[in-house]
Every structure is written in structure tokens, then in C-alpha cells.
Amino acid sequence: MGSTETQADTHRAIDAVWRIEAPRLIAGLARMVHDVGLAEELAQDALVAALEQWPSSGVPDNPGAWLMTTAKRRAIDNLRRQQNLRRKQEEIGRDLEYGQDTVPAEFDAVLDEPDDIGDDLLRLVFTACHPVLSAEARTALTLRLLGGLTTDEIARAFLVPEPTVAQRIVRAKKTLAKKKVPFEVPRGPELAERLASVLEVVYLIFNEGYSATAGDDWMRPALCEDALRLGRILAELAPAEPEVHGLVALMEIQASRTRARIGANGEPVLLLDQNRARWDRLLIRRGLAALDRAERTGNADGPYVLQAAIAACHARALAPEDTDWARIAEIYGQLAKMSPSPVVELNRAVAVSMAFGPAAGLELVDALISEPLLANYHLLPTVRGDFLAKLERFVEAKAEFERAAAMTRNSRERTFLLGRAEECARSAG
Numbered sequence: 001m002g003s004t005e006t007q008a009d010t011h012r013a014i015d016a017v018w019r020i021e022a023p024r025l026i027a028g029l030a031r032m033v034h035d036v037g038l039a040e041e042l043a044q045d046a047l048v049a050a051l052e053q054w055p056s057s058g059v060p061d062n063p064g065a066w067l068m069t070t071a072k073r074r075a076i077d078n079l080r081r082q083q084n085l086r087r088k089q090e091e092i093g094r095d096l097e098y099g100q101d102t103v104p105a106e107f108d109a110v111l112d113e114p115d116d117i118g119d120d121l122l123r124l125v126f127t128a129c130h131p132v133l134s135a136e137a138r139t140a141l142t143l144r145l146l147g148g149l150t151t152d153e154i155a156r157a158f159l160v161p162e163p164t165v166a167q168r169i170v171r172a173k174k175t176l177a178k179k180k181v182p183f184e185v186p187r188g189p190e191l192a193e194r195l196a197s198v199l200e201v202v203y204l205i206f207n208e209g210y211s212a213t214a215g216d217d218w219m220r221p222a223l224c225e226d227a228l229r230l231g232r233i234l235a236e237l238a239p240a241e242p243e244v245h246g247l248v249a250l251m252e253i254q255a256s257r258t259r260a261r262i263g264a265n266g267e268p269v270l271l272l273d274q275n276r277a278r279w280d281r282l283l284i285r286r287g288l289a290a291l292d293r294a295e296r297t298g299n300a301d302g303p304y305v306l307q308a309a310i311a312a313c314h315a316r317a318l319a320p321e322d323t324d325w326a327r328i329a330e331i332y333g334q335l336a337k338m339s340p341s342p343v344v345e346l347n348r349a350v351a352v353s354m355a356f357g358p359a360a361g362l363e364l365v366d367a368l369i370s371e372p373l374l375a376n377y378h379l380l381p382t383v384r385g386d387f388l389a390k391l392e393r394f395v396e397a398k399a400e401f402e403r404a405a406a407m408t409r410n411s412r413e414r415t416f417l418l419g420r421a422e423e424c425a426r427s428a429g
Contacts, residue, residue: 038078038177123184125198128201129197142204147223149208153409185237206224215410227251231247252283253314259279276317306334306335385421
């Protein structure tokens with residue numbers, strides 16, 4: 001293998017490591033420096049160092065620890081610079097006795113202290129979801145810091161211009177620094193006030209892991225695991241909140257399908273085509289238990305509890321034909337009344353089609369074609385193409401699948417959709 005190929009492999013490895021380690025890295029650094037913007041800059045510095053050194057030295061055995069140590073040393077350099085700026089002229093000489101290559105004793109603990117990953121991530125979520133920020137800014141910042149998404153990916157996920165997302169993130173970090181927002185998990189009334197926003201972003205993180213917005217992988221399981229960990233911690237922090245348990249139930253049940261959602265070559269496998277023997281029964285039991293816990297708290301009619309009830313219908317069906325699609329369509333109807341959304345309507349159309357036939361589903365989808373929020377949403381032509389194919393309108397279906405393939409940024413999904421288009425072409429003769 002040539003040096004160019006070797007460097008390309010190293011860069012791919014660095015990208016993969018960064019995707020996994022970035023949230024933990026930023027969270028740990030934010031605990032040290034109490035500034036999420038600075039923490040992200042320090043993490044980026046460590047990434048630059050990896051890009052400079054790893055192609056020649058090789059990827060270390062523990063790349064996450066290497067990145068954290070490198071970032072911490074940069075944090076220490078930053079702290080030293082700040083301290084030197086504050087000290088009077090006569091004190092600077094005393095600092096110099098430490099030497100350039102020696103870490104000052106007062107900073108030793110920074111390098112030696114253990115990384116409390118779970119708590120750090122939770123603190124980072126609550127900090128990014130502080131009420132001094134707008135709802136849009138909270139979501140964008142959390143997806144950037146914990147989801148590892150680029151501004152372009154976030155913009156596509158929320159169907160807004162990229163410059164808008166970039167401005168939200170920059171302003172959010174400046175606001176948190178200006179307001180000196182503490183890097184901590186709130187307690188008491190403040191916890192309840194910020195919980196809804198936290199649940200939203202935790203689920204967004206999970207969804208990015210469950211169906212990656214862009215890239216070569218259909219899933220990013222590490223993000224799902226982080227979201228699940230955060231959800232379980234939240235459930236213990238707010239045991240009387242049904243929506244917390246509803247979200248945990250939803251994530252547990254969806255995560256149970258992970259092994260069955262990816263084919264032998266990394267391609268997506270749709271729900272009805274999955275080998276249900278590969279579903280994780282432990283996660284399903286945990287999810288059903290969390291749903292039961294939510295329902296026993298009372299007032300269990302929030303959007304996460306309803307979505308968990310839909311997931312439970314799938315989990316209880318040992319075979320696709322056992323699925324209670326009429327019940328799922330009914331629950332989606334409740335969800336649409338509570339939280340009106342074109343995406344909910346699109347999902348309801350799928351359930352209606354399964355319960356009452358593709359023509360009934362197509363009628364609902366056609367009513368969404370002019371919906372502005374779905375103009376660049378690839379799942380709309382995907383669903384419409386599926387209905388048309390089932391109705392044997394193959395030429396129209398082919399066009400819809402090709403349109404969906406042009407919209408998605410995920411290479412696995414694009415290949416899958418183009419495959420569906422080819423099938424329609426063959427069926428059309």
C-alpha cells in the first residue's frame with residue numbers, strides 16, 4: 001500500500017475517532033474551563049494535532065485518551081496565559097521557574113483527574129439547553145457539541161439555511177460565556193423548566209445516531225448509546241415525569257433493532273424486512289418497562305409516551321403481519337392533534353397505508369406535497385414512491401425514488417433509494 005493510501009486510511013480513522021470522541025472531549029474540557037466555546041476550540045486544536053502527527057506516528061492504541069490529554073495540555077497552556085495576563089509584572093518572574101516543558105503544580109490535578117464521562121455529557125446538555133438561549137439555539141448548539149454534526153448537516157436536518165445555523169451556534173456560545181452560565185445539572189424547579197428542551201435534544205442526538213444525516217454509515221451507534229445513557233440518568237433525576245420515561249422507552253425499543261437495521265454490506269434494512277430474531281429482547285423489555293413506568297405516573301399522554309406506545313406495537317409483533325397498524329394509525333392521530341407536524345402526518349400516512357391500503361396512504365401524502373417544511377425532506381418522495389410502487393405505478397415511483405436519492409446526504413441511503421428506482425424501472429418494463 002502506498003504512502004498516499006496509508007495517509008488516506010489514517011485520515012478516515014481520525015474522522016471516525018473524532019465522530020465518536022468529540023462529544024466526550026468537549027464535555028470533559030467544558031468541566032475544566034467552564035466555557036463551551038473554548039472547550040470546542042481546544043478539542044479542535046487536539047484534532048489538528050492528530051491530523052499533523054498520526055499520519056506519520058500512526059493512530060494510538062487509545063485515540064480518545066490521546067486527544068483528551070492533548071486537549072488538556074492546551075487547556076493548561078490557556079489557563080497559564082490567562083493567569084500570566086492577570087499577574088503583576090513582578091510576579092511573572094516567579095512563574096518562569098516552572099520552565100516551558102513543566103506543568104505548574106497548581107495545574108497537575110487537571111491532567112490527573114479522572115474523566116467522569118456520563119456526568120460531563122449530562123452537564124453539557126443542560127448547559128447547552130439553558131433558558132438564556134432560544135429553543136433553536138439550544139438545539140443547534142447541542143447537536144454541534146454532542147452530536148458532532150457540522151453546521152451544514154444541522155441546517156439540512158432542520159430545513160433552514162446554513163448561515164442561520166452558524167449564527168445561532170456562535171451567538172449561543174457567546175451568550176453562555178457572557179452570562180457565565182454554570183457548567184452543572186440544575187436542581188429543583190429549574191430542572192423541571194429545562195427538562196423539555198433537554199429531552200428534545202437528547203432525542204435529536206439519538207435520531208442522528210439511528211439514521212445518520214450524512215456520511216458513509218447508515219447508523220452511528222455511539223450517539224444512540226450516549227443518548228440512551230443520558231436518558232436513563234434523566235429518568236433517575238426526574239422519576240415523576242412521564243415524558244422522561246416515555247423518551248427512554250422510545251429509545252430503548254428503537255435501539256433494540258440496531259443489529260437488524262443494517263445488512264451484511266452496511267446497507268439499510270427496512271422495518272418490515274428485518275430479521276426480528278436479531279432484535280435485542282433485553283432492550284425491548286427495558287423499553288416496555290419504562291413505558292409502563294410512564295403510564296403509571298399519570299398524565300401519560302405526551303408526545304414521547306405516544307411515540308413509545310407506537311414503538312411498543314412494533315416490538316410486541318413477533319412477525320410483521322402481527323403488527324396492529326390500525327392502533328398505530330390511531331396513536332399517530334392523537335399525536336397529530338397534540339403536536340401538529342407535517343412529519344407526524346407523513347408517518348401517519350404510512351400507518352394508514354399499512355392498515356387500509358396504499359391508496360389511502362397516498363391520499364394523505366399527496367396533501368403534503370405543497371408543505372414548505374417538506375420541500376427538501378427526502379422521506380416525502382421516499383414514502384410516496386413506496387405507495388406508488390405498491391399501486392404498480394412504477395414509472396411515477398421510479399421518479400420519486402430518484403428524487404429522494406438526490407436529496408439525501410447519506411451515501412448508504414442514496415444507494416438504497418437508487419436500487420428501489422432500478423427495481424421500478426425493471427417492473428415498468
